Amino acid sequence: MSSEHIDEINPLPRWWVITFYITVAWALAYTIAYPAWPMLSSATKGVLGFSSRNDVKNEMAAAEAAKAKYVAAIQSKTVSEIAADDTLREFAVAAGGAAFKVNCVQCHGSGAQGSTGFPNLNDDDWLWGGKAEQIQQTITHGIRFATDPDTRQSEMTAFADVLKPEQIAQVSAFVASLSGPVKDKSLVEPGAKVFADNCAACHGENAKGNRDLGAPNLTDAIWLHGSGEAAIASQVRAPKNGVMPAWGGRLGETTVKELAVYVHSLGGGE
Helix, strand or coil, X not given: CCHHHHHHHCCCCHHHHHXXXXXXXXXXXXXXXXXXXXXXXXXXXXXXXXXHHHHHHHHHHHHHHHHHHHHHHHHHCCHHHHHHCHHHHHHHHHHHHHHHHHHCHHHHCCCCCCXXXXXXXXXXXXXXXXXXXXXXXXXXXXECCCCCCCCECCCCCCHHHCCCHHHHHHHHHHHHHCCCCCCCHHHHHHHHHHHHHHCHHHHCCCCCCECCCCECCCCCCCCCCCCCHHHHHHHHHCCCCCCECCCHHHHCHHHHHHHHHHHHHCCCCC
């Protein structure tokens, strides 16, 4: 039997035919109303003038306008005032976190946990203080950054030519004993005298450090260049003095404030 006879015997369902014509009409209407047909250098515009690019542009403009309001507020307030405002703090932490990922993770790590020679920003051990303004000052002017006159300065004396080897071993044992066990306890007492004569002026008689000088607390278990008597002795003989860039000129005051609020929010800020 021919196909013509089959169609006559089994016609398409009416609902299917109606649906087909509706979809054809809808497709034609869509191509007339919206951009659809490609041409040599563009496409048909559509009678409604719709443009997805214009929609995105308008949304971006609205987002920038909303952002500008918060940026202006951050520019006019101190970091403490920003941290005290829930909305501004939330914005600053988000913006500061983004800036941190671009500029700071190379040294401090993606989680700000630091590494040997690069401080952990999550703990509460701050050489120059962990208040929001103090963090801002450090970020702005850096540490031992030669071209910034207001940079943080602290230089530990190299004691290799000042102390005898046995004195270095003694003072290293004493300092190590302040936060843990040592191999030879007999070195601790004479080490305390070496410390009092040579180290207390900066680190304090109780070895708790001095933030005005950037001298670290030696009684906790937080060590920038490694713990233990050997690492301490190495630092006493030939101190490692790292450099942090001054970010104020590179990033601008607003971004520095956002970074300060973000770092302060990590948990170690005071």
